[in-house]
Amino acid sequence: MDAAYLSEWANLLLRWLHVITGIAWIGTSFYFIGLDNQLERPADGNPRVAGEQWSIHGGGFYHKQKYLLAPERLPETxxxxxxxxxxxxxxxxxxxxxxxxxxxxxxxxxxxxxxxxxxxxxxxxxxxxxxxxxxxxxxxxxxxxxxxxxxxxxxxxxxxxxxxxxxxxxxxxxxxxxxxxxxxxxxxxxxxxxxxxxxxxxxxxxxxxxxxxxxxxxxxxxxxxxxxxxxxxxxxxxxxxxxxxxxxxxxxxxxxxxxxxxxxxxxxxxxxxxxxxxxxxxxxxxxxxxxxxxxxxAPERPTGAAEAPPFAEVQTIVASRCVSCHAARPTQEGFAAPPKGVVMETPQQIRRWAAAMRQQVQTEAMPPGNLTDITPAERGRLLAWVAAGAPVE
Ligand code: HEC
Structure with missing residues (x-):
C-alpha cells in the first residue's frame, strides 16, 4: 500500500481522535469554570464548604458543593x-x-x-x-x-x-x-x-x-x-x-x-x-x-490588464502549476489522491473549480509554499479568466 494513502488515513483518524478528546476536555474545562463562577453560599452552613450549586440536566437535579480546601475525609471514589x-x-x-x-x-x-x-x-x-x-x-x-x-x-x-x-x-x-x-x-x-x-x-x-x-x-x-x-x-x-x-x-x-x-x-x-x-x-x-x-x-480589485486570456492559456498554466497535485493520480511526491477531491485536468473540471480557484490563487494559498513556482503574472491571468466568467471556449 502507498505511504501517502496510509498517511491520509492516519491524518483522518488522528484528527477525529483530536476533535473528540478536545471536545471532552474543553467541555469539562468550561463546565468547571462555570461551576466555580456560579457557586452560592451553602445553605447548610458547613464551614468547609465554600459554595454550592443546584442545577438540572438530563432530567435530574444535581447538588454540587465545593470545599474550601478539602473535605474532612477523603471520599472513596x-x-x-x-x-x-x-x-x-x-x-x-x-x-x-x-x-x-x-x-x-x-x-x-x-x-x-x-x-x-x-x-x-x-x-x-x-x-x-x-x-x-x-x-x-x-x-x-x-x-x-x-x-x-x-x-x-x-x-x-x-x-x-x-x-x-x-x-x-x-x-x-x-x-x-x-x-x-x-x-x-x-x-x-x-x-x-x-x-x-x-x-x-x-x-x-x-x-x-x-x-x-x-x-x-x-x-x-x-x-x-x-x-x-x-x-x-x-x-x-x-x-x-x-x-x-x-x-x-x-x-x-x-x-x-x-x-x-x-x-x-x-x-x-x-x-x-x-x-x-x-x-x-x-x-x-x-x-x-x-x-x-x-x-x-479585503483584497484589492485587480486593475488594468484584466483582459481575459484565451482558455488554452489558462489550461497551460493550470497544467504546469496545479495538476501535479490536482489530478486523479497526482504525480507530486506525498500525494496519493487529489487534495480535497479537487481535480483540474479537463476543461470542465477547471471550470467547475473556478470560484474556489480564485480564492486560493488570490490569497496565494495555492500552490502551497508555491512549490510549482507560479508567477504573479500567471496568477493575474487566472484571476482575469475567472472574473470574465470562466469561459472554456
Ligand atoms: C503541491 C501540491 C499542490 C499544488 C501544486 C496545488 N495545490 Fe491546490 N491543494 C493542495 C492541497 C494539499 C490542498 C488541500 C488544502 C487543505 O488541506 O485545506 C489543496 C486545495 C485546493 C483547493 C480547495 C480549497 C478548499 O479548501 O476547498 C483548490 C481550489 C486548489 N487547491 C486550487 C489549486 C490551484 C488553482 C492550484 C494551481 C495554481 C493548486 N491548487 C496547486 C495541494 C496543491
Whole structure:
C-alpha cells in the first residue's frame, strides 16, 4: 500500500481522535469554570464548604458543593480529569508532526517568506514548542507570578512577538498552526505539570492525615483560568487552515492576534455572565475587531490588464502549476489522491473549480509554499479568466 494513502488515513483518524478528546476536555474545562463562577453560599452552613450549586440536566437535579480546601475525609471514589487533556495533546502533536514536520517542505516552509531547509524549520518549530512552555512556566513561577494583570500584559506582548516571528519564519498556514500548537502545549502542560501534580500532593497530604497546602489549590486554579482564556483563540487557529485569507494576509500575524483577542473577549463575557453581569460591550468589541479585520483585509480589485486570456492559456498554466497535485493520480511526491477531491485536468473540471480557484490563487494559498513556482503574472491571468466568467471556449 502507498505511504501517502496510509498517511491520509492516519491524518483522518488522528484528527477525529483530536476533535473528540478536545471536545471532552474543553467541555469539562468550561463546565468547571462555570461551576466555580456560579457557586452560592451553602445553605447548610458547613464551614468547609465554600459554595454550592443546584442545577438540572438530563432530567435530574444535581447538588454540587465545593470545599474550601478539602473535605474532612477523603471520599472513596474521586474522579480526576486529565486523560481528555493528555489525549488531546497526544493526538494533536501526532497530527502536527504528520503534516507540518513530515511534510515540512509543503506546509511549514514557504520560500517567499523565508527560504530555509525543511529540517531547520522543523528544528525551529520544535524549539519554539518547548521554549513556549518553559518561558510561560518560569513567568508564572517568578515573583510576579501571582500578579495576574502584569502576567496578562507580559503574556499578550510575548504572544505578539511569537506570532510575528512565526509568520516571518514559516509559511502562513504553518505559522498559525505553530502558534496554536505552542498555546495548546502550554494548556496541556498546565494540566500535566501543575494542576494534576498539585492535586496529587493534596490527596497524599490528606492520606497522611495532614491538611493540604493551600498553594497547590491556588496554583491549579490560576493555570485553569489561563487555560479558559486560551481555548477560543486556539480553536480559531485550528480551523484557520480552511481560510487562506487569514493566514495568507500580508498582516497575518496581526490577524492572528486580533481574532485571538476576540476569542478571549468572548470568553471573558461568558465568565462575567456566569457571575451575574452582562457586559455586552465585550462581544460587541470582539465583533468590532473582526469587522475591522474583514474590512481592512479585503483584497484589492485587480486593475488594468484584466483582459481575459484565451482558455488554452489558462489550461497551460493550470497544467504546469496545479495538476501535479490536482489530478486523479497526482504525480507530486506525498500525494496519493487529489487534495480535497479537487481535480483540474479537463476543461470542465477547471471550470467547475473556478470560484474556489480564485480564492486560493488570490490569497496565494495555492500552490502551497508555491512549490510549482507560479508567477504573479500567471496568477493575474487566472484571476482575469475567472472574473470574465470562466469561459472554456
Ligand atoms: C503541491 C501540491 C499542490 C499544488 C501544486 C496545488 N495545490 Fe491546490 N491543494 C493542495 C492541497 C494539499 C490542498 C488541500 C488544502 C487543505 O488541506 O485545506 C489543496 C486545495 C485546493 C483547493 C480547495 C480549497 C478548499 O479548501 O476547498 C483548490 C481550489 C486548489 N487547491 C486550487 C489549486 C490551484 C488553482 C492550484 C494551481 C495554481 C493548486 N491548487 C496547486 C495541494 C496543491
Amino acid at each position: 474521586l474522579h480526576w480529569f486529565k486523560w481528555e487533556a493528555y489525549w488531546t495533546w497526544l493526538s494533536g502533536f501526532a497530527l502536527f508532526v504528520l503534516i507540518y514536520w513530515v511534510q515540512a517542505s509543503t506546509y511549514l516552509v514557504d520560500p517567499a517568506v523565508l527560504d530555509i531547509a525543511p529540517w531547520l524549520a522543523v528544528a525551529l518549530s520544535a524549539a519554539m514548542l518547548a521554549g513556549g512552555w518553559v518561558g510561560y512556566d518560569l513567568l508564572c513561577r517568578s515573583r510576579h507570578g501571582e500578579n495576574e494583570a502584569l502576567l496578562g500584559a507580559i503574556g499578550a506582548a510575548t504572544l505578539a512577538v511569537v506570532a510575528f516571528v512565526a509568520c516571518h519564519v514559516f509559511g502562513g498556514r504553518g505559522a498559525f498552526l505553530q502558534v496554536g500548537a505552542m498555546t495548546g502545549t502550554i494548556m496541556v502542560a498546565n494540566v500535566a505539570m501543575v494542576i494534576i501534580p498539585g492535586q496529587r500532593k493534596m490527596v497524599e497530604a490528606m492520606k497522611r492525615g495532614d491538611a493540604p497546602d493551600p498553594k497547590y489549590g491556588r496554583w491549579g486554579k490560576q493555570r485553569s483560568v489561563h487555560n479558559t482564556y486560551l481555548t477560543l483563540p486556539v480553536i480559531f487557529i485550528m480551523i484557520s487552515p480552511h481560510y487562506p485569507m487569514t493566514y495568507q494576509s500580508r498582516w497575518n500575524w496581526l490577524v492572528l492576534l486580533a481574532v485571538g483577542l476576540s476569542g478571549a473577549l468572548v470568553r471573558q463575557y461568558f465568565v462575567l455572565r456566569q457571575k451575574g453581569a452582562n457586559p455586552v460591550w465585550l462581544p460587541a468589541g470582539a465583533a468590532a475587531v473582526v469587522a475591522l479585520l474583514v474590512w481592512t483585509g
